[in-house]
Amino acid sequence: MLLYSHTRLKTFEQCPLQYKLKYLDSIPEPVENIEVFLGKRVHEVLEQLYRTLEPEKPPRLKELLATYRAAWEEQWNSNVRIVRRDAARLYFSYGEKCIQHFYNTFVPFNQSATLHLEHRLEFPLDETGTRGIQGYADRISVRTDGVYEIHDYKTGRRALTQKDADSDRQLSLYEIGFRGFQPAAKKIELVWHCLGVGVTLRSHRTPGQRARIRQSAQELIDHIERQSQFPANKTRLCDWCAYRSICPAWTTHGTSRPWYWSSRSSSHESAAIKAPPHTDSHAIKTTQSTSRPWYWSWGSSAHESAAIEAPHYADSHPIRTTHGTSRPWYWSSGSSDRKSEGIEATHHTASHPIWYWLGRLSRKLYVWLTSTNRPR
Numbered sequence: 421m422l423l424y425s426h427t428r429l430k431t432f433e434q435c436p437l438q439y440k441l442k443y444l445d446s447i448p449e450p451v452e453n454i455e456v457f458l459g460k461r462v463h464e465v466l467e468q469l470y471r472t473l474e475p476e477k478p479p480r481l482k483e484l485l486a487t488y489r490a491a492w493e494e495q496w497n498s499n500v501r502i503v504r505r506d507a508a509r510l511y512f513s514y515g516e517k518c519i520q521h522f523y524n525t526f527v528p529f530n531q532s533a534t535l536h537l538e539h540r541l542e543f544p545l546d547e548t549g550t551r552g553i554q555g556y557a558d559r560i561s562v563r564t565d566g567v568y569e570i571h572d573y574k575t576g577r578r579a580l581t582q583k584d585a586d587s588d589r590q591l592s593l594y595e596i597g598f599r600g601f602q603p604a605a606k607k608i609e610l611v612w613h614c615l616g617v618g619v620t621l622r623s624h625r626t627p628g629q630r631a632r633i634r635q636s637a638q639e640l641i642d643h644i645e646r647q648s649q650f651p652a653n654k655t656r657l658c659d660w661c662a663y664r665s666i667c668p669a670w671t672t673h674g675t676s677r678p679w680y681w682s683s684r685s686s687s688h689e690s691a692a693i694k695a696p697p698h699t700d701s702h703a704i705k706t707t708q709s710t711s712r713p714w715y716w717s718w719g720s721s722a723h724e725s726a727a728i729e730a731p732h733y734a735d736s737h738p739i740r741t742t743h744g745t746s747r748p749w750y751w752s753s754g755s756s757d758r759k760s761e762g763i764e765a766t767h768h769t770a771s772h773p774i775w776y777w778l779g780r781l782s783r784k785l786y787v788w789l790t791s792t793n794r795p796r
């Protein structure tokens with residue numbers, strides 16, 4: 421049985437080229453967007469919460485936040501790409517907020533009994549069994565009134581509307597899969613936790629709705645399998661596409677430049693071509709001098725606001741981060757190469773060392789002393 425998932429179908433709907441790169445060519449994603457990284461860490465904390473839950477003794481919020489912080493530090497890696505203008509520290513805080521909202525809404529977490537966590541569901545779409553759907557439900561539980569619940573944690577900044585919930589394909593497919601696995605489940609409620617805003621939405625599917633969803637998923641798969649061309653679909657969602665740095669829609673000549681080209685100079689362009697696609701946006705990560713994520717070296721909220729105002733690559737760009745007298749953060753490593761890069765990137769005045777000016781002065785003095793026109 422060839423398996424599809426909701427994410428795979430959604431990827432095709434958003435951009436056929438991205439679908440091809442990911443699922444047909446199996447090209448590993450060169451980067452991981454920080455939204456994805458954050459979502460994984462929050463999901464891990466909530467999974468652990470229910471996995472280790474003792475009904476008489478629910479965990480304290482600060483314990484959950486400590487788990488989150490430890491997971492963030494441990495999993496942070498140089499492939500994490502920041503797309504939005506916010507600094508990574510703000511993403512970290514946003515994840516904390518998601519956990520706080522969930523905690524404050526559901527403590528002591530006894531609204532239903534957990535049956536499954538990160539539960540894999542798989543089922544055939546039709547009687548031939550050649551195509552199927554697979555997916556992972558965040559949590560499945562049952563209430564004391566006998567109603568089963570399929571939960572989905574959302575860490576996106578936009579809250580779903582009830583209309584979104586009522587037409588959501590992902591949990592509908594999970595419900596179809598769960599009904600095949602648990603025929604005793606008569607009533608099933610689909611539950612979305614919009615963690616960033618602390619909103620919980622619930623919805624149901626009738627047998628007729630489930631049949632239509634199954635049918636439309638089958639038709640979409642048939643449509644995908646008939647395709648011979650997978651054109652790029654350039655939209656604002658490209659900012660979140662892990663393949664953007666290698667996408668022809670962004671890198672072919674004469675059209676728009678790849679996002680990491682911040683300069684018009686030809687030398688910068690060739691440097692960008694030679695460099696790994698995400699290099700200049702991640703220059704920031706190459707200067708780590710401790711085991712802590714780089715962004716924790718920023719202590720002041722003023723720096724955080726500056727990062728928000730700046731373009732998304734600005735916090736790693738030497739020209740944009742060097743303000744007159746104070747040294748840029750990346751000079752902390754002490755590397756002479758970095759220092760000279762910094763000198764060229766900043767505008768002479770405050771950043772040139774004294775010997776530079778002494779050298780210039782002595783050369784001028786020599787020219788004047790050896791000049792035949794000088795007064796004697």
Ligand code: SF4
Nearest residue numbers: 435652653658661667
């Ligand atoms: S960058 Fe945009 S157009 Fe290119 S593959 Fe990704 S989503 Fe598609």
